Amino acid sequence: MSKRKAPQETLNEGITDFLIELANYERNVNRAIHKYNAYRKAASVIAKYPQKIKSGTEAKKLDGVGAKIAEKIDEFLSTGKLRKLEKIRSDDTSSSINFLTRVTGIGPAAARKFFEEGVKTLEDLKKIEHKLNHHQQIGLKYFEEFEKRIPRSEMQKMEALILQELEELDSEYIGTICGSYRRGLLICSKSEKLIQKLKCFLNFIFRAVNHVSKLYLNVFVYISLYRLIPKDQYYCGVLYFTGSDIFNKNMRTLALEKGFTLNEYTIRPLGVTGMPGEPLLVDSEKDIFDYIHMKYREPKERSE
Structure with a gap:
């Protein structure tokens, strides 16, 4: 089972690769979203770093890289591997669930359910293709193509x-x-x-x-x-699917703090009872930023 690559090749690709792998494990297997976000943020920051990182101490100076991640970087730089990842890869449950989530349309919950039913590989999925929804069937059919960059x-x-x-x-x-x-x-x-x-x-x-x-x-x-x-939902959709997922999460959190609920369809004001009101008019992505008093960020500035 091949592992996922980091968002793009960098001077510190080995480090970003293992951080992304740990992030996927925390999301898919442990369902620990806060740890997933922490690893993803660290990977994103390190991917943008213009020099080759030589130590955990150096990495720790970057925003988003804490002491525990710095320790893992030191271990990786000195040994070329990570004990935690070696253990994860050797665990049948973890490796199988992680692999299944690579099929488009299969999330962590579905992957665990399939695993508990004895499904671990693409061949296993093909045997139960009739049980997959349309999205999952597409993901299975074009798995190899979707894996390519x-x-x-x-x-x-x-x-x-x-x-x-x-x-x-x-x-x-x-x-x-x-x-x-x-x-x-x-x-x-x-x-x-x-x-x-x-x-x-x-x-x-x-x-x-x-x-x-x-x-x-x-x-x-x-x-x-x-x-x-629908055209009145277009820019909320563009914002959402542009990502990154961490940027979206942070923006949705800020929206709630400002009294709005934001998703891929609409932005709505929250009433005194906490119930969302009517969708607000949105004619551009910038309108969404303006509603929540957030400085507009170009798409290239959203890879968190």
Whole structure:
């Protein structure tokens, strides 16, 4: 079972790789989201560091790298491995659940359920394919493709093709390629891999949209499927699917502190009883930032 790569290749790729692996373990197996966020934040900060890290002490000077993570960095730099990861990889439960969550559409809870039913590998999943939902079936079918990373230059060509197709079908359509591509990373993750498949579906999808209510003027592309989003929800969707997940979590937390609830569909004010009110008008991503009094951050500044 191969491990996931960090968001992009860096001078400290070995360190970011093991931090991402630990993060996935904490999220998928232990369901410890706070630890997941801590490892992800440390990996993101280290990925941006312009020099090769030589010690845990050096890493600890970076915001988001605490004493325990610094100790792990020292261990990795001195031995080339991490005892905790060796133990995790040798544990059948941990390794199987982590692997299953790499299939698009299978989250930690579903992965554990499948494991308890004796499902551990892709071959096992294929035997119960009839039990998978449509999203999971797509994830299984295109597993190898979704695992690959795409150079940014290739993504730019795909983006041009898709937006050209949109323009030819109807000048009112707008589209945004999100995820790590929009955040400016050099290597794009599986969340954008769908674009290679999308061209075959475009004519069908967009011609079908012509028969849908004019509320659905915008088409939003999401992992392994297309998604039709009403135009009044478009920018909340763009914000959410651009990520990163940690940035989204922090922004949603701030929104709550300011008296709003924010998700991929809408931003709503919270009433005195804590119940959300009517969705607020959103004509751009910046509108969302303004509502919660947060300084606007360009997509390239959201890779936390």
